[in-house]
Amino acid sequence: MDGLVMAGQLLLGLSILIILHEAGHFFAARAFGIKVEKFYLFFDAWGYKLFSFKHKDVEYGIGWLPLGGYVKIAGMIDESMDTDQLSGPPQPWEFRSKPAWQRLIVMLGGIAVNIVLGIFIFWMLTFKAGETYIPNDQLVNGLVPGKIGKEIGLQAGDRVVAVNGNPIKRFDEVTSSKVLMGNSQLTIERNNTTKTIAVPGNVLEKVADYGIGEFVTPRMHAWVGDVVAGGNAQKAGLKVGDKIIEANNKPLQYLDELKTELAAAKNQTIALKALRGTDTVSLNPAVDSDGQIGFAADVKDLPQQTQMYGLFESLPIGASKAWGAFMDNARGIGKVVTGQVKAQKAFTGPVGIANMFGGQFDVLKFWSLVGLLSMALALMNLLPIPALDGGHATFLIIEMIKGKPLSDKFMEKAQVVGFFILIALMVFVLGNDILKHVIK
Incomplete structure (x- = not known):
């Protein structure tokens, strides 16, 4: 069941982001009078789809291949590689007939929506929950x-x-x-x-x-929180609220000191003393091969404060968090490019992201991760890779500098190259994800 909840949250979060990202392209194109032929969540590869309907000359649908989504814009060389319509003269409603600055706005529309969405999510989370921290x-x-x-x-x-x-x-x-x-x-x-x-x-x-x-x-004192039912600690008589003060005749104060003694007593019995109210009790739990006896520490030592903010006070804080997430991802990519961090350790795929969501639905956690993913998606699409928005934007900026568009042949070849780069990246990320989270 936990796996289904993880997968469901991942699918819901990505679907929200994909639909809104593509809506950014869709509405920007429509604002400039450019015809949009399709709006799809996921890809209808080889013509197969789960669902579709047509409204005002636009086909809306859900494809079967969950690797993103797309809007098919008339007169544009995109991932569909449909070049038949480019054989005729440009039409006024086509992408290619519009000024370069309008086409650039269309290409950046999805990225803009992801950034605005990320800021909005962090703004609302800050307003709703404030900020809880350890002073x-x-x-x-x-x-x-x-x-x-x-x-x-x-x-x-x-x-x-x-x-x-x-x-x-x-x-x-x-x-x-x-x-x-x-x-x-x-x-x-x-x-x-x-x-x-x-x-x-x-x-x-x-x-x-x-x-x-x-x-x-x-650093915390060795207070006992939850005790695992049927575990070694419970069998030895350890109870919630106990404070462990001695292990193998060595006085201790802190949880890290207890962990050191437990690690040294793996697969053995350890002699503990604990305060229970005003009494001192002696216990002899067995320590497993991981250096555990079966309890979770109580974090009562950790002082926490929550600062709440008004609606408008929350906006700059939320925007700062969103921008921080964007820049953290950018710096992370920079460290991969410069060789300071290995790619297989830096990138997380669908399995890792699903694990972040967890097996229980938590509203604040869900939207926090969606906000982080929205900023990550904005950055990814800004990369100057052909087939990504950033690649299209790069070619449009070159066109604006040159004063004339790049040839259709060049754009077709660049799209193919970009497609294979993206497939290779997806295979790498997914394979690395499986190795990290499944094969241990």
Whole structure:
């Protein structure tokens, strides 16, 4: 069932984005009097479709191949490769008969809609839910470095007070793109001294390998939250609300200290002591091969604040989040191009995106991911690859500079090249996705 919910959310989210993206092209074309022949969600490859109807000379439908969607604009060389209509003289309602600046607007219409949609979604999410965060100055126990954090020199209990010399108010700034994109500086407080730690340029690749939890997490006491029913912790008598204070005769305060002791006691029994109210109880749970005993930590140590905003206050914050998502994707692509991050670690396909949505429908999470995908789709379509909007826009800008259009033969060949580039990218992303999320 979880898999169906994931797939359903992915399909719904992508369908919304595709329909609105193509609507941007559709309405821009109609505004300039250009005839639109088809408007399809998904591709009706080889003429096969799931559903269609005709209204005012436009065929609307749903294709069977879920790799995007399209509007077929009269007099334009596109992915349909239908060049028969170009053999005759240009007609006033055709794309090719319009000025280059109008054609450019039509090509950028879908990208513009994705950007506006992303801003609108983040605006509404900010207005509805506000911003919940951990105040950095209230995180008195500091942080816990994972494998990546330890490699760059962080230690348990460190407090990050500034990023690139700028004081931080929220702990999530430590795991934001301004840090994870690398080549940044963390100012930390450790044992009443201040130090600077450099974050290398390849940190994002390592986070892709090990997960953000292996960079840094807030430090918490070893409070017991949920206990797995039938698990080793429950069998040993551990209860919700307990606070573990000793493991194998070693006093401890923090969850990371407990995890260290559990890791050293894999496939063994460990002696624990826990506070239960005012009483101290002794427990002897078995530790599994993963260093777990079967409970989730309670995050009561983590102070949280929620700041709400008015409708108009939320707009610049939402726009900033949308732009930040756009630029994070752009910088990520830049790191792939320059070789700082491997492509197979940077790109996520449908399987990975479905996993992000999760097996339970959460309205805020769903729209947050749709907003992120909308900005990612805008960036992807801006890339100057033939067959993408950015490729068409690039050729139109060249035409405007030259003062005459590129030849139909060149455009046909460019479209074919672009088509094969896109197919190769899709195969790579999907194959990489399967390897990352299915074959483990």
